[in-house]
Amino acid sequence: MTAADRVYQIIRQRILNGQYPAGSYVREAAIGQELELSRTPIREALRRLVSDGWVEAIPHHGAQVVSWTQRDVEEVFELRVLLEPQVARRAASRIERNQLDQLESLAVRMEDLCRDEGENALEEIAVLNDDYHARLMAAAGSPRLQRLLETIVQVPVSRRSFHHYTRDELAGSMQHHRELLRALDAGDGDWAASVMRSHLLAARAAQLRFAACVEETGAGVASTPRA
Amino acid sequence: MTAADRVYQIIRQRILNGQYPAGSYVREAAIGQELELSRTPIREALRRLVSDGWVEAIPHHGAQVVSWTQRDVEEVFELRVLLEPQVARRAASRIERNQLDQLESLAVRMEDLCRDEGENALEEIAVLNDDYHARLMAAAGSPRLQRLLETIVQVPVSRRSFHHYTRDELAGSMQHHRELLRALDAGDGDWAASVMRSHLLAARAAQLRFAACVEETGAGVASTPRA
DNA sequence: CAAATTATAATTGTATGCAATTCGACTCGA
DNA sequence: TCGAGTCGAATTGCATACAATTATAATTTG
Incomplete structure (x- = not known):
């Protein structure tokens, strides 16, 4: 299992339990520092989260946790x-x-x-x-x-x-x-x-x-x- | 539109018209050289292609174009x-x-x-x-x-x-x-x-x-x- | 001669640095 | 006072370099 896979699961878990509330932005640099990884695997995890519908990618502005109406x-x-x-x-x-x-x-x-x-x-x-x-x-x-x-x-x-x-x-x-x-x-x-x-x-x-x-x-x- | 988006469409098009046959591997470095881009946007495009079901990611071995039975x-x-x-x-x-x-x-x-x-x-x-x-x-x-x-x-x-x-x-x-x-x-x-x-x-x-x-x-x- | 093993080359995985873009705040002018 | 424009900080997008892993093939040994 690669680092990107782990990051994917970690972020998804945090969205699930509300640590990353709906509408908030998930910053690559912040998570990278916290997990002591570079932005590269974080980016990859975020892209997967986007295509799985957990977050929304705003070009040049970040990944926003989706809101459920x-x-x-x-x-x-x-x-x-x-x-x-x-x-x-x-x-x-x-x-x-x-x-x-x-x-x-x-x-x-x-x-x-x-x-x-x-x-x-x-x-x-x-x-x-x-x-x-x-x-x-x-x-x-x-x-x-x-x-x-x-x-x-x-x-x-x-x-x-x-x-x-x-x-x-x-x-x-x-x-x-x-x-x-x-x-x-x-x-x-x-x-x-x-x-x-x-x-x-x-x-x-x-x-x-x-x-x-x-x-x-x-x-x-x-x-x-x-x- | 980012470079990764363009690469995504290019690769998908090539899979469609058979330029990349089913079962073949899509190499990051090769496409990068051809399109005069680094591997980074190529990787991103390939990951999207994986999650959209066009290619299959073999860990540490590359992205294989899917075969349709x-x-x-x-x-x-x-x-x-x-x-x-x-x-x-x-x-x-x-x-x-x-x-x-x-x-x-x-x-x-x-x-x-x-x-x-x-x-x-x-x-x-x-x-x-x-x-x-x-x-x-x-x-x-x-x-x-x-x-x-x-x-x-x-x-x-x-x-x-x-x-x-x-x-x-x-x-x-x-x-x-x-x-x-x-x-x-x-x-x-x-x-x-x-x-x-x-x-x-x-x-x-x-x-x-x-x-x-x-x-x-x-x-x-x-x-x-x-x- | 066959099978296991090791070395090598090729490919992906990750880190880091720089460029491009965007959003917000501040300033200047009407 | 309000609005438009501009500057700056923050963030993502991309390029490059290096590390880790794996498949392949040559090699050695039984």
Whole structure:
């Protein structure tokens, strides 16, 4: 792994946890001094971040961390509703027994956490949920579909959507995971795609409700909140 | 426009017309000497080409021009069939009168060229067709959807698909353009999406037939043919 | 003679210095 | 007082030099 790769991950992480707030500029020289590297690998990392949509390059003026408007969030959901059911559909006709077992194991652990009501259970569920989707993606066997989704589903929005769920919605989400397993096991692509679609539309509804809420209270939604 | 931007376009053009064949390596130093630039802007252009999927970065060994297998072509069609109907659907509820008129003008010119049977009429139609799709994309008003499609619909495959059409298929394609205009004018998203889907599935069928043909004759399909 | 090994050359990865460009503040004039 | 123009500081864009890594090929050894 090259220095530029490390810098890429470091900067992305800092954008994620709000250390670099939306709208702020990421300076090559500053990071270079801090990490004791020259500007060259920093530049390369920033260019990758630009093409991955994390920052915006203003010619001769720097790399600006992107701001997310509600409209952006909606646009991403619209694309996910198109693409992710296709992931499920493909997986239904390709998934292997052991992959199915792994997914089931993840689903069980999420359900357990859901019942526990532990302190940071939501965060743990979110991690497992990411793993679940990643393994499903792998089973679908379409590198381009994977790349597209990785490009648009940037964690700051998707991950946090879990926190807006009511208890019922969370239970419903767990139910979706289970039903998807049955659809996959049956090799029924239509069924699997439909379940995934419901899964996403439910997430979108929760997100929309949250957006309406912050609209009233006047809390910002554009900027990535700090950790 | 920076030097890196120019280099990006130059290299991409050379990949397109076969000057840099699939599987070959693009050397930073060689291009730098030829264009009388240092390796720095060349590197930057190559990194962009990597993230746009034109070349593959082999660590410490260089940038290799990607090879397209039949499976890749099918994967791209699968994604287009998902995404482009959504472009039509969005455009149906957003398009303005003058945009519709421009699309119609393009459709008419394509139909004329189709009747002419001129020598390089196919090439001209392909150019107009690209314009048609670009304007439709603009009318859809979704930058992310646009970016996704630009990423996957790399011209070497899509543009050439026109050349595999029979006369009937070409006429049918023109008919799709017309019908799409009616659907857009009616503001009927379902209709527009359905027409676009047919449009793409027809293109896919022609591509598949062509692939089967070269399979028999043993002609290569993986490498980008020379101009 | 074959296989492992080492040396070499070629290529990318990184550091540093300078040039070009842009944005902001300050000054000058109306 | 307001506006236009100009100067300067800051930042990116590019060139060059050097270091690190890897593939290749010659070489040596069993």
